[in-house]
Amino acid sequence: MKPIKNPEEPLALWSGQDRIDNEIHTSVTAIIRSGGCSWNRCRICQYRHERFTGVEKPELSRLMMAQIHRLKEQIEHEKPQVVKVYTSGSFFDPAEVPPDIQEYLINQVKGKTLIVESRCEYVDLERFSRYMDLIREGGETGTIVVAIGLETTSDPIREKCIDKGLHFSEYLKTSDTIHKAGGKVKTYLLHKPPYLTEREAHDDMIRSIREIIPITDLISMNPCTVQRNTHLETLWKRQAYRPPYLWSVASILAQSDAHVTCDPIGGGQTRGPHNCGTCDSMILDAIRDYNLNADQDLMKSVMEMHCDCKDEWEYVMNQEYPWSMPLTR
Ligand code: SF4
Ligand SMILES: [Zn+2]
Numbered sequence: 001m002k003p004i005k006n007p008e009e010p011l012a013l014w015s016g017q018d019r020i021d022n023e024i025h026t027s028v029t030a031i032i033r034s035g036g037c038s039w040n041r042c043r044i045c046q047y048r049h050e051r052f053t054g055v056e057k058p059e060l061s062r063l064m065m066a067q068i069h070r071l072k073e074q075i076e077h078e079k080p081q082v083v084k085v086y087t088s089g090s091f092f093d094p095a096e097v098p099p100d101i102q103e104y105l106i107n108q109v110k111g112k113t114l115i116v117e118s119r120c121e122y123v124d125l126e127r128f129s130r131y132m133d134l135i136r137e138g139g140e141t142g143t144i145v146v147a148i149g150l151e152t153t154s155d156p157i158r159e160k161c162i163d164k165g166l167h168f169s170e171y172l173k174t175s176d177t178i179h180k181a182g183g184k185v186k187t188y189l190l191h192k193p194p195y196l197t198e199r200e201a202h203d204d205m206i207r208s209i210r211e212i213i214p215i216t217d218l219i220s221m222n223p224c225t226v227q228r229n230t231h232l233e234t235l236w237k238r239q240a241y242r243p244p245y246l247w248s249v250a251s252i253l254a255q256s257d258a259h260v261t262c263d264p265i266g267g268g269q270t271r272g273p274h275n276c277g278t279c280d281s282m283i284l285d286a287i288r289d290y291n292l293n294a295d296q297d298l299m300k301s302v303m304e305m306h307c308d309c310k311d312e313w314e315y316v317m318n319q320e321y322p323w324s325m326p327l328t329r
Contacts, residue, residue, distance in 0.1 A: 008067060009066075010071060018082050018084075020082065027080050027082035028075055028084070030074075030084070031086045034052070036049075036096060037088060038093055042162050043194060043230060046228055047088035047227075049229060064098070065104065068101065068104060068105050075108060082114075083114050085116050086116075089119075090119045091118050106131050107134065110138025110142055111142045112135075113142075116147065118146050119149070120171055123177055125180065128144075145217070146184070146186065148175070149166075150171045150187050153168055154207075155167055175215050186219070188221075189209065191244050192243065192248070195322075199318070201244060201248070202244075202251065202317065206252060209252070213258045219258060220261045220263075223264045225265050246268075246283040247313040250302045250303055256296075267287075276308065279305070279309065286298050
């Protein structure tokens, strides 16, 4: 494990823009080192290794508070409309983010939109309603968006390919809880977890997007990237996994009936979603533009373009067959 440079500083802190409710908002994003994800099992996830290890609770609280103080300075300086805080796990998990830290942060962002990630089991109606009351003390514009890693609406794919430990029914229940308390739901989908063909992964996203549109307020699709020290990396090194083609990503975005944000991390690289190397940057630029302007015609025009690798993608979409794997041990 790499030495931590300064444990009192966020792992990353930056300012930018985000599209929410058809408007572009200024934002500040912080990645905070925490106690780490309690689930700690997903086959594709490297973030679960980002954690303080071997520190007692009071020290964990102190280190996290120091990072939030640094974020607070940035908020006071930039006055953003949206604050995003990612902890490489679940913000509402008390073992990961002590409750006094949760409350302190919400106090700092009253009247703003706060976006945090959480697994469903940590969203509790009573506590979440209290946090909603607190953030609204700064005005009606104050709200909490809970980002949930649903990944797919298919329970077998989520269980067998990702090992997420979540059922679609729990996601529906948690979304309902968040809405009842007046908050918003952002849903993460994962495009092409391991063990799926290009076509299966593509169609899984088309179906998942369609099925969650009536439930979620925001949708973010993450094309899968091969992160280090993951089961996925082992498969990739054995040539048993290829990240999705950018043609697949563009095709999904061109067909969806809602604006789906998408930031292809590692785009154009062998570990990330990629095509042939010639057309990658053009498609990645179009996806970035679409992220902010929601102009779906842009994605449709990408699909009209030609590159030699498009024939290859079409061949793979039609000819790649799933390898049978046992469902049980
Ligand atoms: S994807 Fe989320 S729930 Fe899964 S191990 Fe990583 S941080 Fe934990
Ligand atoms: Zn190409």
